Amino acid sequence: MLELRDVHKTFNIGTINEKKALNGVDLKLEEGDFVTVIGGNGAGKSTVLNAIAGVWPIDNGTILIDGENVTGLPEHKRASFLGRVFQDPMTGTTATMEIQENLALAARRGQRRGLKWGITKREKMQFHELLAKLDLGLEDRMTSKVGLLSGGQRQAITLLMATLKRPRILLLDEHTAALDPKTAAKVLALSDQIIEENHLTAMMVTHNMRDAIVHGNRLIMMNEGKIILDIRGEEKKKITVEDLLRKFEEISGEEFANDKALLG
Amino acid sequence: MVTIIPVLGALDPLALVRALPGNVSQGMIWGIMSIGVYLTFKILNFADLTVDGTMATGGAVAVMLILAGYHPVVAVIMACIAGMVAGFITGILHTVFGIPDILAGILTQIALYSVNLNITGGKANQAVSVDQFDLIVSLRYITSTIVVTAILTALIIAILYWFFGTEMGFTIRATGCNPNMSRAQGINTSVAKVIALIFSNGLVGLAGGLLAQYQGNCDVNMGRGAIVIGLASVIIGEVLGEAIFGNRLNFCGRLLFVVFGSIIYYIVISFVVWLGLPSIDMKLFSAIVVAIFLAVPYLKGKTKNSYRRAAKGGVR
Ligand SMILES: Nc1ncnc2c1ncn2[C@@H]1O[C@H](COP(=O)(O)OP(=O)(O)OP(=O)(O)O)[C@@H](O)[C@H]1O
Ligand SMILES: [Mg+2]
Numbered sequence: 110m111l112e113l114r115d116v117h118k119t120f121n122i123g124t125i126n127e128k129k130a131l132n133g134v135d136l137k138l139e140e141g142d143f144v145t146v147i148g149g150n151g152a153g154k155s156t157v158l159n160a161i162a163g164v165w166p167i168d169n170g171t172i173l174i175d176g177e178n179v180t181g182l183p184e185h186k187r188a189s190f191l192g193r194v195f196q197d198p199m200t201g202t203t204a205t206m207e208i209q210e211n212l213a214l215a216a217r218r219g220q221r222r223g224l225k226w227g228i229t230k231r232e233k234m235q236f237h238e239l240l241a242k243l244d245l246g247l248e249d250r251m252t253s254k255v256g257l258l259s260g261g262q263r264q265a266i267t268l269l270m271a272t273l274k275r276p277r278i279l280l281l282d283e284h285t286a287a288l289d290p291k292t293a294a295k296v297l298a299l300s301d302q303i304i305e306e307n308h309l310t311a312m313m314v315t316h317n318m319r320d321a322i323v324h325g326n327r328l329i330m331m332n333e334g335k336i337i338l339d340i341r342g343e344e345k346k347k348i349t350v351e352d353l354l355r356k357f358e359e360i361s362g363e364e365f366a367n368d369k370a371l372l373g
Numbered sequence: 374m375v376t377i378i379p380v381l382g383a384l385d386p387l388a389l390v391r392a393l394p395g396n397v398s399q400g401m402i403w404g405i406m407s408i409g410v411y412l413t414f415k416i417l418n419f420a421d422l423t424v425d426g427t428m429a430t431g432g433a434v435a436v437m438l439i440l441a442g443y444h445p446v447v448a449v450i451m452a453c454i455a456g457m458v459a460g461f462i463t464g465i466l467h468t469v470f471g472i473p474d475i476l477a478g479i480l481t482q483i484a485l486y487s488v489n490l491n492i493t494g495g496k497a498n499q500a501v502s503v504d505q506f507d508l509i510v511s512l513r514y515i516t517s518t519i520v521v522t523a524i525l526t527a528l529i530i531a532i533l534y535w536f537f538g539t540e541m542g543f544t545i546r547a548t549g550c551n552p553n554m555s556r557a558q559g560i561n562t563s564v565a566k567v568i569a570l571i572f573s574n575g576l577v578g579l580a581g582g583l584l585a586q587y588q589g590n591c592d593v594n595m596g597r598g599a600i601v602i603g604l605a606s607v608i609i610g611e612v613l614g615e616a617i618f619g620n621r622l623n624f625c626g627r628l629l630f631v632v633f634g635s636i637i638y639y640i641v642i643s644f645v646v647w648l649g650l651p652s653i654d655m656k657l658f659s660a661i662v663v664a665i666f667l668a669v670p671y672l673k674g675k676t677k678n679s680y681r682r683a684a685k686g687g688v689r
Contacts, residue, residue, distance in 0.1 A: 162557070184556045184557070185555075185556045185559050185560055185561045185562070186559075188556065188557055188558060188559030188560075189559055191557075193557050200551070200553060200554060201554055201557075202551070202554065203546070203547045203550045203551045203554060203555075204550060204551070205546065205549075205550045206543075206546055206547065206550065210543065210546075213543065214543055214544075214547055214555075214558050214560075215558055217540060217558075217559070218558050218559040219559050220559075222540035222541050222543070222544050222560070223539070223540055223541060224536075224539045224540070224541060225539060225540055226538060226539060226540070227538055227539050227540050227542060227543035228543075270558070
């Protein structure tokens with residue numbers, strides 16, 4: 110499925126801002142794995158997801174998706190394998206385009222885009238149905254500009270866009286962190302539902318340890334650019350927030366530097 | 374007031390009316406150019422300064438081809454293609470070589486100055502007379518100029534309306550608004566930028582080819598300040614269009630209002646000339662007008678949302 114072999118990434122090499130963000134990451138996802146990713150600020154969680162997505166080239170190591178080596182592919186070419194939702198609701202959609210146009214953009218991920226219509230009648234009907242399922246009333250506002258929507262609505266649409274074309278891997282980077290608790294819970298439930306229904310392989314970064322335990326079948330913890338804990342199945346189900354914090358201190362020898370994690 | 378009244382009294386209102394058709398035809402030619410500016414400035418979010426050079430390139434190519442015996446229509450098509458090449462070069466400088474947008478445009482623009490002089494055989498100015506050639510537009514035949522440019526503009530707007538509704542058009546709109554998302558959705562944003570620059574400068578080249586025929590000559594300096602006129606048209610058109618139609622203004626309407634903006638710009642220019650502004654101050658005046666139009670939305674936002682106001686106890 111997805112395999113990272115000894116991935117390294119250092120930002121701003123040779124400057125005073127040099128920062129080793131990934132320091133030998135090895136990870137192998139099985140088909141259908143839903144992995145939650147936790148770790149302190151700056152641990153390298155987002156960087157792992159960005160490395161998979163090809164936002165920039167990595168320094169060292171190999172990334173395989175379905176056995177295909179994608180290490181040398183630029184971001185837009187890897188997009189056909191990936192669905193992504195980001196922390197900032199503004200980043201996942203195009204504000205100046207209509208809801209249905211945004212969805213149409215996503216429906217063509219990985220395809221050549223030529224001089225055919227950017228959106229078809231059939232798609233409009235399909236999108237109407239999909240939006241109705243979200244239960245946010247968006248199906249009646251398909252021609253509204255996305256810029257007019259709330260953060261939660263935009264995040265729901267981004268989620269839909271990420272999975273409209275079945276991705277090999279869904280990458281969620283704290284995609285509920287900018288939402289109010291009620292909306293966050295709704296979007297999280299929606300993510301669960303979409304992942305389940307489509308049997309997707311997914312990685313979800315979260316700062317909420319309880320969410321990380323409750324969701325998915327596997328949990329990894331990162332620190333200083335490395336994966337320091339990788340648990341799954343029964344072991345993961347039984348673990349508590351306290352256990353995780355203790356484990357973190359054991360392995361890293363420091364306190365978990367993240368206040369938000371305790372709030373969950 | 375006392376001094377102004379006799380001055381106004383000495384002015385001839387009829388002169389202003391007589392100038393109107395000429396303002397309209399000139400505004401319509403520049404309107405085509407301004408649509409090109411709209412594509413980069415508004416849709417792609419790219420400040421493209423190539424256009425000053427491209428306008429003169431279009432003029433030079435058209436005039437030299439006509440003088441060489443080609444049909445004026447062919448000459449205008451070639452002017453358009455020459456513009457496309459210029460846009461392509463700016464696009465490559467920006468996307469392949471990572472040169473910032475403004476600088477990439479300036480580099481092409483400067484290079485075009487030499488290119489244009491080479492096209493015209495080293496002469497700063499080449500005349501093409503409507504008496505000798507069957508020009509498609511000319512300031513001697515203003516009515517037919519207006520008809521021809523109106524048809525052309527309608528055609529251009531129709532093509533752009535279609536194009537921006539296609540998959541490829543969508544990629545350009547998305548790239549201009551959110552390049553990161555575009556790449557995440559598999560769009561090659563570099564290609565999208567280059568395509569938009571080709572389209573934009575193609576229109577500018579075409580307008581240059583028309584303008585040279587209209588004024589009966591091409592000049593290496595005919596594009597100087599074109600970007601300012603283009604921006605003025607885009608902004609005047611936008612302010613006006615939104616004032617009249619608000620959010621109901623669709624893409625076609627926006628493009629149409631860009632052309633109206635350009636016509637209004639030339640009417641205003643003609644008006645201040647009529648008031649007695651020396652022609653050497655024209656560009657200063659244009660720059661000030663555009664600066665004001667660009668600043669107004671920002672300053673308006675600030676009056677609603679400013680530190681000074683916050684310090685006084687906030688917005689009530
Ligand atoms: N594009 C970049 N340029 C420079 N430094 C970067 C870049 N992206 C990440 N970093 C640095 O790499 C380190 C890891 O960052 P990363 O964003 O992966 O952390 P994270 O685990 O996602 O943290 P958070 O919980 O705060 O989101 C940080 O020190 C960060 O400053
Ligand atoms: Mg992060």
